Structures are given as C-alpha cells and as structure tokens.
Amino acid sequence: MSGDHGPDQTRGGGHSHGHGHGxxxxxxxxxxxxxxxxxxxxxxxxxxxxxxxxxxxxxxxxxxxxxxxxxxxxxxxxxxxxxxxxxxxxxxxxxxxxxxxxxxxxxxxxxxxxxxxxxxxxxxxxxxxxxxxxxxxxxxxxxxxxxxxxxxxxxxxxxxxxxxxxxxxxxxxxxxxxxxxxxxxxxxxxxxxxxxxxxxxxxxxxxxxxxxxxxxxxxxxxxxxxLQAAPSDLDPDEIGRVLAADADVEEIHDLHVWTVTSGYPTLSAHVIVARGSDCHRVRTRLADLLHERFAIGHTTLQVDHGIPGLDRHCEDPHGPRHSDPLRSPYGDP
Structure with a gap:
C-alpha cells in the first residue's frame, strides 16, 4: 500500500523512521x-x-x-x-x-x-x-x-x-x-x-x-x-481517533497494528483525505505523529482523495472506520 498513483498524487507511499539498525x-x-x-x-x-x-x-x-x-x-x-x-x-x-x-x-x-x-x-x-x-x-x-x-x-x-x-x-x-x-x-x-x-x-x-x-x-x-495482535501498550481505536482528528483526514479504515518482533511495532492504514489536500504532506504529517506519540516507526499509509461512503477504494475494508464526528456526518461506528 505505498507509492504514488501518478501525477495527481492521490496516493501516498510508506514512511519509516530509522531505528539505529547500523x-x-x-x-x-x-x-x-x-x-x-x-x-x-x-x-x-x-x-x-x-x-x-x-x-x-x-x-x-x-x-x-x-x-x-x-x-x-x-x-x-x-x-x-x-x-x-x-x-x-x-x-x-x-x-x-x-x-x-x-x-x-x-x-x-x-x-x-x-x-x-x-x-x-x-x-x-x-x-x-x-x-x-x-x-x-x-x-x-x-x-x-x-x-x-x-x-x-x-x-x-x-x-x-x-x-x-x-x-x-x-x-x-x-x-x-x-x-x-x-x-x-x-x-x-x-x-x-x-x-x-x-x-x-x-x-x-x-x-x-x-x-x-x-x-x-x-x-x-x-x-x-x-497472532498479530496489537502491542499491549497500544490501542488501535485510540490511534484511529487520533489520525482521524487531522484537519485534512476524512476517514481512517483498514487500520492494522501488529508486532513483527519485540520492539518492532508496525502499522498500516488506508487514509481518505479531503479533495484538494496534499496527500504527501498529510502522509508525512501522520507518520511523524505516529512516531512521536505512539513510538511506531514502521508505517505504511495508503492515502486517497475521496468522500467516505461514496468513493469506494476498498472492496472489503477491514475493521472499524474512524472519522472526526465534528466534521463527518458518519462519525465513529
């Protein structure tokens, strides 16, 4: 779930922070x-x-x-x-x-x-x-x-x-x-x-x-x-709410948080942003937020423009949808 979709930049790539693997x-x-x-x-x-x-x-x-x-x-x-x-x-x-x-x-x-x-x-x-x-x-x-x-x-x-x-x-x-x-x-x-x-x-x-x-x-x-459960010190619902609170984010779904091995938390998510938003800038901002607030340095964020509920980006979205109830008519499920 990474990489650009062409000149329209409707999809953001994965973003990772180093962890001193040298x-x-x-x-x-x-x-x-x-x-x-x-x-x-x-x-x-x-x-x-x-x-x-x-x-x-x-x-x-x-x-x-x-x-x-x-x-x-x-x-x-x-x-x-x-x-x-x-x-x-x-x-x-x-x-x-x-x-x-x-x-x-x-x-x-x-x-x-x-x-x-x-x-x-x-x-x-x-x-x-x-x-x-x-x-x-x-x-x-x-x-x-x-x-x-x-x-x-x-x-x-x-x-x-x-x-x-x-x-x-x-x-x-x-x-x-x-x-x-x-x-x-x-x-x-x-x-x-x-x-x-x-x-x-x-x-x-x-x-x-x-x-x-x-x-x-x-x-x-x-x-x-x-079993790929989220780390015991991380709450996926809280992470979803924090990401959805970003001013440019319309909805977060397909949010997965798991641990590859000890001390290696990993996250992937599908992010729907408002039309006209800069996908790359939003992706970088969210990745920095995940690293600083939740200490998740290995993230893959698929970022698309669209209107939640109208533009289908996933055939079978997994897990709950997260959106800001103050800005979205759908709210959190």
Whole structure:
C-alpha cells in the first residue's frame, strides 16, 4: 500500500523512521551476546554441582532446581541461536527477515516450563504422601550457593536488551530460579532443624508455581505476537481517533497494528483525505505523529482523495472506520 498513483498524487507511499539498525545496533547485539554467554557458563557449571548434591541429599527441591537450571541454560542457548538467526538479512520470501525466530524461542521456553511444572507437581504430590529422608545441611549449603550464582547470572542478563522477548524469557527463567533457590534454602533449613521432611517437597511445589507463572507469561506475550495482535501498550481505536482528528483526514479504515518482533511495532492504514489536500504532506504529517506519540516507526499509509461512503477504494475494508464526528456526518461506528 505505498507509492504514488501518478501525477495527481492521490496516493501516498510508506514512511519509516530509522531505528539505529547500523553500527550501534551491531555493537549492542555483540554486548548482549557476551552477557548471555557469561550467564550460560555460570548456569551450566553450577547445574552439574546441583545434580550431584540433589542425588546425595535425596532432595526433590534441589533436583527440581537443577531441572530449572537446565531450562535456564536452554533458554539462554535458544536466545543466542535466535539472535544469530534474527540478524540474517531479509531476502526472498522472508521479507521481514528472520526476526520472529526470537518469538518462537520464547514459545519453546514457555512450553518447556509448563511441561516441567506438570512433572514436579506430580512428583511433589507423591513425595508429600510418602516423604523420603532428606539431608538438610547439604540442601541449605547448595541452595545458598545457588542463590549467589543465579543472582550473578540475572545481573548479567539484566544488562542485555530486555525489550526482546527472547532475552526477557531467559532473564525470567534465571530470576525465577533464584527465587526457587531461596525457597529451597528455607526448606533445607526446616528439614535440618525440625526434621519436617515434607518441607523439601513444599519447596519444590513453590518452584513449580513460579515456573507456571513465568511459562504462562511467555506463552501469552509471544502468542500475541504470533497472532498479530496489537502491542499491549497500544490501542488501535485510540490511534484511529487520533489520525482521524487531522484537519485534512476524512476517514481512517483498514487500520492494522501488529508486532513483527519485540520492539518492532508496525502499522498500516488506508487514509481518505479531503479533495484538494496534499496527500504527501498529510502522509508525512501522520507518520511523524505516529512516531512521536505512539513510538511506531514502521508505517505504511495508503492515502486517497475521496468522500467516505461514496468513493469506494476498498472492496472489503477491514475493521472499524474512524472519522472526526465534528466534521463527518458518519462519525465513529
């Protein structure tokens, strides 16, 4: 929906604002990769230690934490792979490039967390009914060390670009694991001091609850992107009303707002302007407005002269029509 229609200039082209996709962006991506690699090394190293400690202590809480750390490592590895894939240039059929690779990565992370939740809830309930012997001191020492390791890994990931659902997914994995270690340390202390063995299982169920929250959040947010919903912080109806309030605009329809990938909101719309209006000037003005007020830098605006309801420009216009009720006899639907 772009380009001129000839000398009458009845249709305006797409207009985009740059977002620093050059040298600065490359440096930022390199820094993000370094932070993720550092966190990955920490997680993998301590995960091996925790598996051994969990087996020796016979602690389901430690083993569940180790499994959570495995998902942490997988999340970070997926994030690194997705970042590399997403950096490939657009070509051929992939006109947006591979930017949604990170959204698929977030989906995989979310599904993995929910599958682990199912396992640990099952195992936790079984152990509540038949609590095994648990070595509290080993659990406490291992969990306290795990808190420190995850805090450092979370700090590294927090320095990367968390606007990316991909990086945010890895960060949430690690942050939830740190909370899980706190619960495990408390449980180990209770077992050690009181002999209440079910505390270890209760900690594992707390871990499962945290994993459920993080996993559902990732699936929800990445699902919105895959279903091409408008970003949660943007209201298409409000955008339509703001655009329609322009003095030269008669009507806005076929308004679509979606996200290509994290931090990449995109908009397209069909704009009907009053006869005699300068289509190019209107398009530029609306594109600047969208960028400044709504932070949408990637816009495609099809601009035509016409009278709403009389001049047909679309065989099947999608969504509601937006017009200024003070100037239009039609008003908003």
């Amino acid at each position: 040298h600065g962006h490359a440096l930022s991506a390199d820094a993000d990769r370094r932070y993720l690699l550092g966190a990955l090394a920490l997680i993998l190293g301590y995960m091996a230690v925790e598996v051994v400690a969990g087996v020796v202590a016979n602690s389901i809480a430690l083993i569940s934490d180790a499994a959570h750390m495995l998902t942490d490592a997988s999340a970070i590895a997926l994030a690194l792979i997705a970042m590399r894939i997403a950096a490939r240039p657009a070509k051929g059929a992939y006109t947006f490039g591979y930017k949604r690779a990170e959204i698929l990565s977030a989906q995989i992370n979310g599904v993995t967390l929910l599958l682990l939740v199912a396992y640990f809830v099952y195992e936790g309930v079984r152990r509540l009914l038949e609590p095994p012997e648990v070595h509290g001191p080993i659990v406490v020492v291992t969990a306290v060390a795990g808190i420190a390791v995850n805090a450092l890994a979370a700090w590294l990931l927090s320095r990367a670009n968390r606007r990316s659902l991909n990086v945010e997914g890895a960060f949430q994995h690690v942050l939830n694991d740190m909370y899980a270690f706190i619960a495990t340390a408390v449980a180990g202390l209770v077992v050690w001091l009181t002999g209440f063995r079910q505390a270890d299982t209760i900690a594992a169920l707390v871990v499962a609850a945290l994993m459920l929250k993080a996993g559902w959040g990732l699936l929800r947010d990445s699902g919105r992107v895959l």
